[in-house]
Amino acid sequence: MTEREGITIDAASLRDRVRELLERHDPATTDRLEFLRARFDAGLAWVHFPVGLGGLDAPRELQSVVDAELAAAGAPDNDPRRIGIGLGMAAPTILRFGTPEQRTRFLRPLWTGEEVWCQLFSEPGAGSDLAAVGTRATRNGGGGGDWVVDGQKVWTSTAHTARWAILLARTDPDVPKHQGLTYFVCDMTDPGVEVRPLRQITGEAEFNEVFLTGVRIPDAHRLGAVGEGWRVAxxxxxxxxxxxxxxxxxxxxxxxxxxxxxxxxxxxxxxxxxxxxxxxxxxxxxxxxxxxxxxxxxxxxxxxxxxxxxxxxxxxxxxxxxxxxxxxxxxxxxxxxxxxxxxxxxxxxxxxxxxxxxxxxxxxxxxxxxxxxxxxxxxxxxxLGLPAEPRVDKDVAWKDLPK
Missing domain, CATH: 1.20.140.10 (Butyryl-CoA Dehydrogenase, subunit A, domain 3)
Known part of the structure; x- marks a missing residue:
């Protein structure tokens, strides 16, 4: 149980909110997307998220109460398997590190499934050692405006259906690898983004390689501070x-x-x-x-x-x-x-x-x-607290590491 603005948020009050949602938006007659948007606006998407961002500042465990009530009423869900990267990875990162404008812009269509997300992290030379990524992001003209991104990503699930991507890129090659990274939101429909399928052992291609050539990303689509990409990642x-x-x-x-x-x-x-x-x-x-x-x-x-x-x-x-x-x-x-x-x-x-x-x-x-x-x-x-493995590259500038 929690209190918000003098209102007690518990299982009983959540059931009341669900009933109110169902009365206003009957799942049998309401368009699926309209219903999902209404559910988000009612704070019943992620109850533990802030008010206005799909939640009610309620305990996370109360989400099961909402889900059970809506499932019993035959309400549509947001097809979570299709948008799993957005729900499980992008959303909590945006909530924690995003600006108020970024949260407002991205979270609602992410949760309703209107916009699919993918993850541009791994590269051909930086898989298990993610901090070694070489995709470069440089300031356009060296000022405080757009960033220009060049590089290649690989093993990117759902890139062929995604509108947005969370992107880790190197912004400073002159410092050790963990310190020179910055985290961005990339529009997968922008010029310079090329998605190619990768055939898997199953015969299908659920993931891809992605080539980024002169892709422009506004600084307003940066998550976290410049150089703090590893912390966000x-x-x-x-x-x-x-x-x-x-x-x-x-x-x-x-x-x-x-x-x-x-x-x-x-x-x-x-x-x-x-x-x-x-x-x-x-x-x-x-x-x-x-x-x-x-x-x-x-x-x-x-x-x-x-x-x-x-x-x-x-x-x-x-x-x-x-x-x-x-x-x-x-x-x-x-x-x-x-x-x-x-x-x-x-x-x-x-x-x-x-x-x-x-x-x-x-x-x-x-x-x-x-x-x-x-x-x-x-x-x-x-x-377990065991001694750390020796890391000889910890204090070496990324540009000086063997490639």
Whole structure:
């Protein structure tokens, strides 16, 4: 429970607000986009966000009350899987580091799904070592106006459908790599932005490489101070790992539910060894689910910390082991995979595709959102307090580093 301007915000008052929204905007007769905009304006999009920005300054955990009431009424959602990068990464970064004008401009169409976002972080020479990015942003004429950006990004999911991108670029090559970065919002429809598909092991192309040639970005689209891009990017990365590994799922939901169903439907494939593996993974998935609940409770007190890295690391391992077990349970049928067409999907659908797709796509889980190797280092240093790895490039100017 919380109080705002003398009004108590609790589960009961939120239900009243939902009922009022439904009375004014009947989901059965209201246009979907109109309903989503009205929900945002009523403060029922992110209840923990500030008033006027889709929220009510209420505790984060009360969001489930709103979602349950609206789902029961048959209200449309904002298709969160399609706009996951915007919801999970761009929005919390804009809220924390954006100006009032940036928050007002970007958050509402982001939440309603009118504008899709992507993430321009990784580069061919700066994947796991994100601070080594070489994409340059220079002041137009050296003054305080627009920035001109040149470089290449890679592994950019949904770039082919995105209107906006969160962009990390180097603005000062004369200082150590972590200090010379600045964070921007890039318009993907601007001249000089070229998106090319990257075919994956699944045969489709959900992500892309992006070439930036003389792209002009107004200084009003900078997030945070010049040279503080690494600090802003860290907030994005922590939220990204929670978004990937900390999503709420019901008991026996997600991949473990798919595999358990296959086990029940294929008694002829059961062996003691596969039974033991399924039991072990079921227990680990349940422990993972409960840890996710605890993590989301911690988020109510502030921004995510390195614990999100542990969740994302566990998610990747579980997803890969479970998808491998499913293929084995299917026997010869698990070897079938006939969808090799170059599709350009808007979402990654693990439960709506066949076992062959899940097995192949899960290989990317240990790379996207931070490689498992990097996450283990973060956990070792920031959670367990182990000695840091030697970093010989810490005090060397970026321009002097071997490329």
């Amino acid at each position: 860290q907030a994005t990365l922590m939220n990204e790992r929670v978004a990937i590994g900390g999503r709420p799922v019901p008991r026996e939901g997600g991949m473990v539910g798919v595999v358990a169903r296959t086990w029940r439907e294929r008694p002829e494939q059961r062996t003691p060894e596969l039974h033991d593996r399924l039991l072990r993974l079921w227990v680990e998935a349940e422990a993972f689910r409960l840890a996710g609940i605890r993590l989301r409770q911690q988020l109510a007190a502030g921004s995510p910390g390195p614990e999100g890295s542990a969740m994302k690391l566990a998610f990747a391992r579980l997803s890969q082991e479970l998808s491998g077990l499913e293929v084995e349970l299917l026997g010869a049928d698990g070897l079938h995979y006939d969808d090799w067409s170059l599709r350009r999907p808007e979402i990654v659908d693990f439960t709506g595709r066949d076992a062959g797709y899940r097995y192949l796509r899960a290989k990317g889980n240990s790379i996207e959102g931070g490689t498992s190797e990097i996450l283990r280092t973060i956990i070792a240093e920031r959670v």
